[in-house]
Amino acid sequence: MDSDYSCDYWLYDSAPSSDIYRWFRFLRVTISVVYIKKFQQLMSHPLAVLFDFDGVIAHTMPVMKQVLWRFFWEKNLDIDQEEYAREDWWTKSLEQVCDILKEKHAITLNVGELRASIWEGQKTLFTQGLESDPTLMPYLEYCKNKDIKIAIGSNSTCERIQWVLQLMKIEKYFSITIWSNNLTHHKPDPEVWIKCSEMLNVPITECLVIEDGLPGLTGANACGAHWIYYHWFCRPDKSCQEIAERSVGSFSELF
Numbered sequence: 001m002d003s004d005y006s007c008d009y010w011l012y013d014s015a016p017s018s019d020i021y022r023w024f025r026f027l028r029v030t031i032s033v034v035y036i037k038k039f040q041q042l043m044s045h046p047l048a049v050l051f052d053f054d055g056v057i058a059h060t061m062p063v064m065k066q067v068l069w070r071f072f073w074e075k076n077l078d079i080d081q082e083e084y085a086r087e088d089w090w091t092k093s094l095e096q097v098c099d100i101l102k103e104k105h106a107i108t109l110n111v112g113e114l115r116a117s118i119w120e121g122q123k124t125l126f127t128q129g130l131e132s133d134p135t136l137m138p139y140l141e142y143c144k145n146k147d148i149k150i151a152i153g154s155n156s157t158c159e160r161i162q163w164v165l166q167l168m169k170i171e172k173y174f175s176i177t178i179w180s181n182n183l184t185h186h187k188p189d190p191e192v193w194i195k196c197s198e199m200l201n202v203p204i205t206e207c208l209v210i211e212d213g214l215p216g217l218t219g220a221n222a223c224g225a226h227w228i229y230y231h232w233f234c235r236p237d238k239s240c241q242e243i244a245e246r247s248v249g250s251f252s253e254l255f
Helices: 007-014 018-044 061-074 081-087 094-105 111-128 136-145 158-168 191-200 214-223 238-243
Strands: 048-051 149-153 176-178 207-211 226-230 246-248
Touching: 048 191, 061 081, 061 111, 094 111, 111 158, 136 149, 149 191, 158 176, 176 191, 191 207, 191 214, 207 214, 214 226, 214 238, 226 238
Parallel strands: 048 149, 048 207, 149 176, 207 226, 226 246
Antiparallel strands: none
């Protein structure tokens, strides 16, 4: 065989199996085209949209970061600012916070006590100003007009979700809301997304998850939903962009 005789030339022009190879390649391309069309259709018109709450519906994390740190400081808990920032305590459910305190610091803390202690501080700061994507309301209206079911699935507390939705005057759009109190396993476990789809009576494969964090995206991936990384409130995170099927900086990109 000549040294410049390429493998591609052999496959396409000389081999007895070249017809089989061409058919295999045609089938692969066809499947890819069908999948892309299905994906594009789902992105523009899913049967259900499942929203994360903190960092998607509203920019609540700065408030949570502040009130949780104040609670640690007032209780004289042995947690320095470096560890607090490294562990992203404020992005976790309160149940997860209590579990970490017990496991790493031998500190036993009641979830109810923690929830009650930080709640008044949250309300005060939310009332002073709460940032949201100005294209959220138009997107919710778009979903409503297209008969797309809408739910919230979050590690957040029921008090925070309900209070903020009322403050923003958008609670009417969400037929289902699942918060940390309803869950046995929290993100990155997919339980929250599976429960949303079951309660909406929509197959999980027809649901579009909108998330701003890696745990929620990981859960959506694990259960078979489609998922979008949303980053209106923060600088895009590379690890989230790599796992997401699509990355958007505004709801306006979805309709």
